[in-house]
Amino acid sequence: MDAERRVQRRMQATRERIVRSALALFAKNGIYQTTVEDITEAADVGKGTFYEHFPSKTAIIQHLLHEGFEALLRQCRSEVGSARTTRDRVKRLLRAQLHFFDERGDLLSLFHQVRGLLKLRPGEASILQKEYKRYLRFLAEELGALLEGKRCSEAALTQVACAMAGYVTGYLSYRVITGVNKNTTRDLRVASRIFLEGIERNGWHE
Amino acid sequence: MDAERRVQRRMQATRERIVRSALALFAKNGIYQTTVEDITEAADVGKGTFYEHFPSKTAIIQHLLHEGFEALLRQCRSEVGSARTTRDRVKRLLRAQLHFFDERGDLLSLFHQVRGLLKLRPGEASILQKEYKRYLRFLAEELGALLEGKRCSEAALTQVACAMAGYVTGYLSYRVITGVNKNTTRDLRVASRIFLEGIERNGWHE
């Protein structure tokens, strides 16, 4: 029936308003300073409605994290896909990440905050940790593909993935502190140079 | 009198136990999951004693941050001090930071957590922010000194400082997630290569 679909759509809209409000507030005020009521108020729904859509505050963080990384990886994949040369691939991989976080400061902030909690709360941590590991694995695979023909251990690849992920997110989140204007073109040039030099000239062999 | 000095000394010891317990717990369980009572219990003092030494929980975080950065910069300065060549300076600068955070995982964690909160709580943020800015300014100055003779705007320097700080802390904190074994020698080689290549060959001109 049509009616049924309309209900579905309306519910989806409510859920989305909650999700959006949550992410915005988490990024702006921090996950601990943001209460469920803040979220529902911003989403203009009743407090109880939150729990119709997510079983707990932790659950929505998990959801946002998952969706966030999903989006990041999607963008990376689509950007890298059409690259030919190694140089181009690395550049595109970096550009995808830099662009993504430039536009999604909210996710940069969320990723950063949650990452700070990964060693804590063992129960919840492992679930959240998966997302970060997926991101690192993706980068390792991408980089691995680039280095084919050169010797590079799994550990070394992971290390480079950490380096790249750490560089991109670390750099951008420090940039937030300094208030330096965004200049993604320049950022990209610098980042590319840094990684390309390393990779092209030396390989990352141990 | 001697008695007076003894009291002073004992008080100092108490304060130190509190400080140490706080840092350990913040790193292990997170600043929000750590209660003042957790700290005083670990320090084996009464709950009220905490407030004899620090006016608030925020205050001790601020203190730890300040002392932490102080120590970091001290180590950087002493390491870099005796360097001669530019290449050596950069290497030493990186080594100092990597070594420091390798040994002080607690501070790495604290710095990371607090950094995630910097845009929050406007009042407190600015006080905490100062510490990070001081760190970045230090790096910028160091790097500026290295590039003497090459054109490099203030903004570009800040950018490189962000890159370096972001790279080091970002990389190491991702390394924590993957559980990759520490291998500081290799880490240093990689990091040096990355930054040296960039700096030596191109300078960071705009």
Next chain:
Amino acid sequence: MDAERRVQRRMQATRERIVRSALALFAKNGIYQTTVEDITEAADVGKGTFYEHFPSKTAIIQHLLHEGFEALLRQCRSEVGSARTTRDRVKRLLRAQLHFFDERGDLLSLFHQVRGLLKLRPGEASILQKEYKRYLRFLAEELGALLEGKRCSEAALTQVACAMAGYVTGYLSYRVITGVNKNTTRDLRVASRIFLEGIERNGWHE
């Protein structure tokens, strides 16, 4: 029309599923631990459907209580009806109750739980209280009939009714705790003895 009747019948079936689920859950998990949603889920109907059949959670408790006592009294009446001697009547009265609660542990539990709440919530209490009073009045009347010819004040009769009701339900609910196997025959022998002795030999005169 036939259609109308079918609707009626289906509605009745829904109502019954709700009623049955409610009683089972109240007995198993407690009236406070059982949510309306638990009930509707167990009855496999929508949450809103509950409120089509009962105006509130309290209302269904009241309903169950009423129906429960109705059934109890019916069983008592039918059991006692054909008795001749006084001895037999008391025995049958006791047997009816013991049997009833043996088979209806759910009602035993419900009666017990609700009785614990009778002094509460003045508004609701009085409605629920009526059911218990009806039960006691019934017992008093039955016992009164047995004692005809012997002096026995109204108060004394009520007292004996309380004693009997208290004995039966109190005994059985303690038996639940001990996990002692049901042995209704023996239970009955004991109970009969207790009450018959008292009643037969002495009457309950003041």
Next chain:
Amino acid sequence: MDAERRVQRRMQATRERIVRSALALFAKNGIYQTTVEDITEAADVGKGTFYEHFPSKTAIIQHLLHEGFEALLRQCRSEVGSARTTRDRVKRLLRAQLHFFDERGDLLSLFHQVRGLLKLRPGEASILQKEYKRYLRFLAEELGALLEGKRCSEAALTQVACAMAGYVTGYLSYRVITGVNKNTTRDLRVASRIFLEGIERNGWHE
């Protein structure tokens, strides 16, 4: 020091006010209708103070239950102690219980309410259950002592203990419903008769 003791005493006083308020409210309004805030308000302390003294609402119920049964058993023991004849012992045992609950309607109510929850909430139930079992075991032992020389299985003794406990508490709590005036002397006469007849003339052999 004196000061220390004074603090101790004051704290004890606070705790007692909380305990007393809790019991009164649980009895009057029910354990579910009574909120922690109701308790602290009645005790004229801050809400947080409750949790300085008890880790949870469940904990205070457990405490009250334990203390309540302790007091009941104490009274039973002291009452029964000086009895000589079997007849006297049973009478005293009954009297102790009837008197106790007559004066402690609050505990009668609490015991009744909690008993209604014993099959529920498995985790907590078992802790609470212990108290009831202790009571029953006590009665079984007392009755066992009386019947020495007569054959009586453990199960039968437990059964009689259930009967007695069930009778006393069941009777009294039904009496609350009817609003019949207390008349402990008469109650005692009735109860004694009931149990003495049974025990003296027949023993409770199977």
Next chain:
DNA sequence: TATGAATGAGTGTTCATTCAT
């Protein structure tokens, strides 16, 4: 009639902070 999304008052619990000793 049946549904289930939406609601918000209410609850148990936490925890930074105060203050009398």
Next chain:
DNA sequence: AATGAATGAACACTCATTCAT
């Protein structure tokens, strides 16, 4: 200086009930 009992604002989460479809 050190203590820890007392405090209450704040929060995550529950659940009976409503209502538009």
